[in-house]
Amino acid sequence: MIIVTGAAGFIGSCLVSRLNADNFNDIIVVDNFSTAKKENNLHGKKIKRYVDRNDFFDWLTENYEEVEFIFHLGARTDTTEINKDIFDLLNLNYSKKIWEACCEYQIPLVYASSAATYGAGKLGYDDDEAILPLLNPLNAYGDSKHEFDKWVLQQTAKPFFWAGLKFFNVYGPNEYHKGRMASVIYHAFNQINDNGRLKLFRSHHPDFKDGEQKRDFVYVKDVVEVCYFLMHLRQHSGIYNLGSGQARTFMDLAFNTFTAMNQEINIDFVDTPLVIRDNYQYFTEANMQKLKNIGFTRPFYTLEEGITDYVQQYLNPNKYL
Template sequence: MIVVTGAAGFIASCLVSRLNQDNFNDIVVVDNFSVAKKEDNLKGKKIKEFVDRENFFEWLDNNYEEVEFVFHLGARTDTTEFNKDVFDLLNLNYSKKMWNACAEYQIPMVYASSAATYGSGSLGYDDNEATIPLLKPLNPYGDSKNDFDKWALEQTAKPFFWTGLKFFNVYGPNEYHKARMASVIFHTYNQIKEKGSMTLFRSHNPDYADGEQMRDFVYVKDVVEVCVFLMHHRKNSGIYNLGSGEARTFMALALNTFEAMGVPADIDFMDTPESIRDTYQYFTEANMSKLRSIGYNKPFYTLEEGVKDYVQNYLLPGKYY
C-alpha cells in the first residue's frame, strides 16, 4: 500500500492519478474528509481506503507491515495566515509524528517542504542543507516548513529513505478549491474569462518593472513525476528543490494564458496590497542541479507548454487530473 496525505488537495490528488497510471491502485488516502469542497479531486481514482488524518496513526500501527511508501503532502499552505499555532499543529507537530512513525516502522517517505523557506532569497535558492538553519522565511507558513526541515536534519532516528521537497510555485489541475491560494495562472484564467482582462501587481521595487517580477513556476505534472522517481529511487536521502529551474515573469505568465485561451491580451496593474508588500518576493528560481545529480533526467515543462496544457485540457473543459 502507498499512503498519500493531504490526498484530496491539489498536488496530492494529482499524485494519486499519476500512481494509478502506473497501476498502483492500493492507495490509502489521508485527509480531513469533512471538507467537502475538495471531494471532486478524488472522483474516479482507484483508492483502497480513506483514512481521516486524526485516525491515521492508529491505522498505521495496525497496518504498517503492508505500507510500502508514504507521501506526506498534507499541510496548511495559507501564506497569509499568521496564527502560528495553526502551523505548529498541522505542519510541524503532525509532520514530526509522521517522521517518527516512518522511522520506527522503517517506511520510506517523501514530505512537502516549500520554497517559502528561502524568504527574501538573500541567501540564494540552493538546496544546500548547511544553509537551512540560516534561512529566514517571511511568514509563519515558511517558518513552519523550515522548522521541520531543520528538525528532520537533526534526527538520529530516520526512515531508511526520506526526502523533503521544496516546492516552488506549483500550478495545474485540481486546484479549483484553493481560492486565493490557487496559482496566478488559475486566477488569470478566471479574470480573463469574467472580464476579458487581467490585473497584475504593480512593482514597488525599482529593480523590476511592472509585471516583470519573476517566479519559478513549476507544472504539477512535473512535481508528481519527481515524486514517482523518488519512490523508485530510494537512495540519496535529503532535502531537494523542486521547481522548473527557470524564473519567468508574471507578464509572460499572463500573456501565455491569454494566448492559450485565444483572447487578445489586456493587462493592467494595481498596487501590491500593503499587508504583503514588505514580504513580497520579486524573484525566485530553483537550483535544480542537486536533483539532477541523483539521476532525475526528465525535461520539465516550459511555462508555455504547461500553461497551454493546463488551460486547454483542464480549465476550459472544467476537467480534473
C-alpha cells in the same frame, strides 16, 4: 499499500492519479474529508481506503506492515495565515509524528517542504543543506516548513530513505478549491474569462518594473513525476528543490495565458495589498542540479507548454486530473 496525506488536495490528488496510471491502486488517502475536495479531486480514482487525518496514526499502528511508502503532502498552506498555533499543529508537529512513525516502522518517506523557506532569497535558492539553518522565511507558513526541515536534519533516527521537496510555485489541475491560494495562472484564466482583462500586481521594488517580478513556476505534472521517481529510487536521502529551474516574469505568464485562451492581451496593474507587500518575493528560481545529480533527467514543461496544457486540457473543459 502507498499512503498519500493531503490526498484530497491539489498535489496529493494529482499524485494519486499518477500512481493509478501505473496500476498502483492500493492507495490509502489521508486528509480532512469534510470539504468538497474529496468529491471532486478524488472522483473516479482507485483508492483502497479513506482515513481521516485525526485517525491516521491509530490506523498506521495497526497496518504498518503492509505499508510500502508514505508521501506526506498534507499541510496548511495559507501564506497569509498568522496563527502560529495552526501551523505548529498541522505542519510541524503532525509532520514530526509521521517522521517518527517512519523511523519506527522503517517506511520510506517523501514530504512536502516549500520554497517559502528561502524568504527573500538573500542567500539564493540553493538546496545545499549546509546553508539551511541560515535561511529566514518571510511568513508563518514558511517558518513552519523551515522548522521541520531543520528538525529533520538534527535527527539521528531516520527512515532508510527520505526526501523533503521544496516546492516552488506549483500550478495545474485540481487546485480549483484553493481560493486565493490557487496559482496566478488559475486566477488569470478566471479573470480573462469573466472580464477579458487581467490584473497584475504593480512592482514596489526599484529593481523590478511592473509585471517583471519573477517566479519559478512549475507544472504539477512535473512535481508528481519527481515524487514517482523518488518512490522507485529510494536512495540519496536529503532535501531537494522542486521547481522548473527557470524564473519567468508575470508578464510571461499573462501573455501565455491570453494566448492559450485565444484572447487579446489586456493587462491592468494594481497595488500589491499592504497585508503581503512587505513579505512579497520578487524573484525565485530553483537550483535543480542536486535532483539532476541523482538521476532525474526528464525534461520539465516550459511555462508555455504547461499553461497551454492546463488551460486547454483542464480549465477550458473544466476537468480534473
